[in-house]
Amino acid sequence: MGVNTSGMFWRTLIRPILFRLPTEPVHHWSMSxxxxxxxxxxxxxxxxxxxxxxxxxxxxxxxxxxxxPVGLAAGFDKQARWFNxxxxxxxxxxxxxxxxxxxxxxxxxxxxxxxxxxQALINRMGFNxxxxxxxxxxxxxxxxxxxVGINIGKTKVVELAEATDDYLYSFRTLFPFARYFTVNVxxxxxxxxxxxxxxxxxxxxxxxxQRSNRELAAAQNTLxxxxxxxxxxxxxxxxxxxxxSIVLETAINGLIATNTTISRVGLATPxxxxxxxxxxxLSGKPLTGRSREVVGFLFRETEGxxxxxxxxxxxxxxxxxxxxxxxxxxxxxxxxxIYGGPMFVKKINKHLVRRLHESGMARISDAVGTAFAG
Numbered sequence: 576m577g578v579n580t581s582g583m584f585w586r587t588l589i590r591p592i593l594f595r596l597p598t599e600p601v602h603h604w605s606m607s608x609x610x611x612x613x614x615x616x617x618x619x620x621x622x623x624x625x626x627x628x629x630x631x632x633x634x635x636x637x638x639x640x641x642x643x644p645v646g647l648a649a650g651f652d653k654q655a656r657w658f659n660x661x662x663x664x665x666x667x668x669x670x671x672x673x674x675x676x677x678x679x680x681x682x683x684x685x686x687x688x689x690x691x692x693x694q695a696l697i698n699r700m701g702f703n704x705x706x707x708x709x710x711x712x713x714x715x716x717x718x719x720x721x722x723v724g725i726n727i728g729k730t731k732v733v734e735l736a737e738a739t740d741d742y743l744y745s746f747r748t749l750f751p752f753a754r755y756f757t758v759n760v761x762x763x764x765x766x767x768x769x770x771x772x773x774x775x776x777x778x779x780x781x782x783x784x785q786r787s788n789r790e791l792a793a794a795q796n797t798l799x800x801x802x803x804x805x806x807x808x809x810x811x812x813x814x815x816x817x818x819x820s821i822v823l824e825t826a827i828n829g830l831i832a833t834n835t836t837i838s839r840v841g842l843a844t845p846x847x848x849x850x851x852x853x854x855x856x857l858s859g860k861p862l863t864g865r866s867r868e869v870v871g872f873l874f875r876e877t878e879g880x881x882x883x884x885x886x887x888x889x890x891x892x893x894x895x896x897x898x899x900x901x902x903x904x905x906x907x908x909x910x911x912x913i914y915g916g917p918m919f920v921k922k923i924n925k926h927l928v929r930r931l932h933e934s935g936m937a938r939i940s941d942a943v944g945t946a947f948a949g
Contacts, residue, residue, distance in 0.1 A: 589916070593605065594689060594691065598685070598687040598688060598689055598696075599684060599685065599686065599687045602687070606652075606657050606660075609657075609660060610656070610657045610660040613659070613660040613663060618660070618663050621663040621664070622662075622663040622665075624921075625663060625664045625665035625917070625918065625920065625921050626642075626665050626921070627643065627665065627921055627924035627925055627928065628642075629643075629924070629928050630938075631928060631931055631937065631938050631939065632644060632924055632927060632928065632938075632939055633938070633939075634667070634904065634905055634939050634940065635940075636801075636829070636882050636904055636905065637755065637801035637828050637829070637882070638798070639722070639754055639755070639801070641667040641668060641722065641905065642667045643665070643667045643920075643924050643927075643939075644667065644895075644899065644904070644905040644906055644927070644939050645665070645666060645667060645895065645905070645906055645907075645908065645920050645923050645924060646666055646667055646668040646669065646670060646724075646884070646905060646906070646907045646908075647661055647666045647668070647669045647670060647907065647908065647909070647912065648670055648831075648886050648907035648908060648909040649670040649671065649672045649673055649724075649726035649757065649759070649805075650672075650673070650698070650700070650909055651909055651912070652669060652671045652672075653671070653672060653673065653700070653703060653704050654671075654704055654705055654710070654713075655671040655672070655674070655710050655713060655714060655723075655725075656713070658671055658719070658721055658723050659717070659718075659719070659720045659721055661721070662720060662721025662722075664917055664920055665920035665921050665924065666721070666920055667722065667905070668721070668722040668723070668724055668754070669721055669722070669723055669724070670723075670724040670725070670726050670757060670907065671710075671723060671724070671725055671726065672704065672725055672726030672727060672728070672757075672759075673702045673704065673726045673727065673728040673759050673762065674704050674706070674707055674710050674725060674726065674727050674728070674745055674749065675702050675704060675706060675707065675727070675728050675729065675730040675731075675741070675745060676706065676707050676730050676733070676741045676742075676744040676745045676748075677706050677707075677730040677732070677733075678704065678705050678706030678709060679701070679702060679703060679704065679706070679730060679731055679732075680703055681700050681701035681702060681703025681704075682699050682700060682701035682703075682764065686698060686699045686700050686701065686855070687700065688852045688855070690842065690844045690848075690857075690859070692842075692843040692844045693842050693843050693844050693859060693860055693861055694859050694860040694890055694910070694911075694914050695842070695844075695857055695858060695859030695860055695861050695862075695910060696857070696858050696859055696910050696913070697849075697852050697855040697856065697857050697858075698764070698835070698855050698856055698858070699763075699764045699853075699854055699855035699856070700764060701731065701764045701765065702728050702729075702730075702731065702762065702764070702765055707727075707744060707745040707748040707749055708748060710749065711748045711749055711751075711752065714749075714752040715752075719752065722754050723752065723753060723754060724753060724754060724755045724756065724757060724803075725749050725752065725753040725755075725756055725757070726756075726757040726759050726805070727742055727745040727746060727749070727756060727757070727758060727759065728742075728759040728760075728762060728765065728768070729741050729742065729760075729765060729768055729771070731765050731766070735767050735770065735771070735776070738771060738776070738780065739776075739779055739780050739783045742758065742780060742783075742784065743783060743784065743787055746784055746787055746788075747787060747791065750788075750791050750795075750800065751795070753800055754800070754801075755800055755801040755802070755803060755828070756784075756800050756801070756802050756803065757803045757804070757805050757831055758780065758781065758784065758802065758803070758804050758805065758827075759805045759834070760772050760777065760780070760804070760805070760806070761805050761806050761807035761833070761834035762834060762835070762856065763807070763834075763835060763836075763837045763854075763855070763856045764854075764855065764856060769807055772806060772807065772810065772814070772818065774817055774821060777804075777818075777821055778821055778824065778825060781802070781804065781821070781825040781827055782825055784802055785802065785825060785826065785827065788800055788802060801828035801829065802827040802828050802829075803827065803828060803829040803830060803831050803884065804818070804822060804827055804829075804830050804831070805830075805831040805832075805833075805834055805886075806818055806830060806831070806832055806833060806834065806869075807833060807834050807835075807836070808832070808833035808834065808835075808836045808838075808862060808865045808866055808869055808887060809836055809837055809838065810869075812872065815869065815872050815873060815876065816876055818830075818873070819873055819876035819877050819881075822877065822881050823877060823880070823881065828881075828882070829881060829882040829883065829884060829904075830873055830881060830882075830883045830884070831883075831884040831886055831907065832866060832869045832870050832873055832883055832884070832885060832886065832887070832903075833862070833865070833866045833869050833870075833886060833887045834856065834886075834887070835855075835856025835857055835858045835862070835887075836856065836857050836858075836861075836862055836865065836887075837854075837856065837857070838857065838861075838865075839857065840861075841861060842861060858887065858888075858909060858910040859888060859890070859910035859911070859914070860888055860890050860910075861888065862887040862888035863887070863888030863889070863890065863894055864888070865887070865888075866885065866886065866887030866888050866898070867885070867888075867897060867898055867901050870883050870885045870898060870901050870902050870903050871901040871902055871946065871947070873902065874901065874902025874903075874944050874947070875902070875947065879902065879943070879944055882904040882905075883902055883903050883904060884903060884904065884905045884906065884907055885898035885899070885901070885902075885903030885905070885906045885907070886906065886907040886908075886909070888910075888911075889906055889907075889908050889911050889923075890910075890911040890914065890915070891911070891915075891922070891923070891926070892922055892923040892924075892925070892926020892927060892929075892930075893926065893930075894911070895908075895923045895926070895927060896926065896927055896930045896942070897946070899927075899939065899942050899943055900942055900943075900944070900945050900946040901944070901946045901947075902943060902944045902946075902947075903943065904940070904943050906923075908920070908923070927939065930942075
């Protein structure tokens with residue numbers, strides 16, 4: 576089945592059925608069914624038809640070789656159960672989590688809402704996950720067959736003054752299993768979390784993680800893990816400039832821009848529906864322009880010295896290409912994958928190859944930041 580045929584099948588038959596069902600339960604049901612089906616030879620076939628095996632797409636960051644520049648953002652595999660199966664769909668990496676030191680149920684359901692008119696989602700999940708110890712035990716029992724990053728956040732009941740110790744517990748517990756870590760200080764669904772994006776608490780947190788990173792690497796005779804910081808799209812230019820200087824000061828390895836937004840500006844969905852849904856982070860197409868702006872600002876502010884993973888509003892291959900041109904070394908998708916279906920990553924990668932050829936470039940890294948060339 577070709578990409579176009581499978582895409583039409585998803586849009587006209589499968590997605591309309593799934594979108595009539597409650598959002599969070601259908602996510603768990605469909606992923607559990609998909610995960611259960613991923614046994615040889617079906618997993619091999621799925622991987623073969625989903626991949627775009629092209630050396631032009633290979634991306635090397637932090638001494639890690641990524642097969643292509645498209646990963647799955649945190650929030651999809653919150654409990655680190657499905658990453659191997661998801662890896663068969665063409666992603667170069669799967670970011671699991673957000674994981675917190677303590678287990679937590681998250682916010683009251685319903686807490687995940689579709690906005691089809693905007694190709695968007697609103698979620699207020701609240702970092703629902705089994706906790707760092709349970710995830711570590713689960714990962715210990717598995718063979719990790721795909722490239723896994725781990726996104727860590729603050730436990731809701733932990734006071735902000737104790738946030739650093741809380742993050743450090745998750746980091747130390749999960750260190751053996753992650754190829755890289757993302758420090759999430761930007762979810763709008765944990766009270767007070769975004770205040771950790773301010774200079775003093777953020778420098779304290781990142782410095783502490785970097786110290787622990789070096790100590791663990793030395794003790795386990797391995798390399799330190801790349802540390803990425805995930806930020807919100809709702810920061811103004813002064814705050815973004817401060818983030819850029821903090822990243823350079825603490826020598827962390829990269830940024831993910833951006834998380835979900837609390838803005839509701841310009842939505843096609845009726846305001847009465849938005850009011851009924853209530854609080855939560857908005858993701859998807861309404862975030863496309865703002866996320867690209869943030870990536871571009873940070874790329875210029877850091878003079879391209881800090882790799883940026885572009886996330887937020889990547890709904891097709893051209894969105895990914897423009898994100899890369901504005902300074903992203905890689906991209907991550909989430910809402911676009913939900914709306915686009917199983918062949919979404921393949922379509923993006925095929926589009927990126929086509930754009931590289933049109934531009935006369937040899938590899939993805941050649942395109943990074945070219946929107947500002949000259």
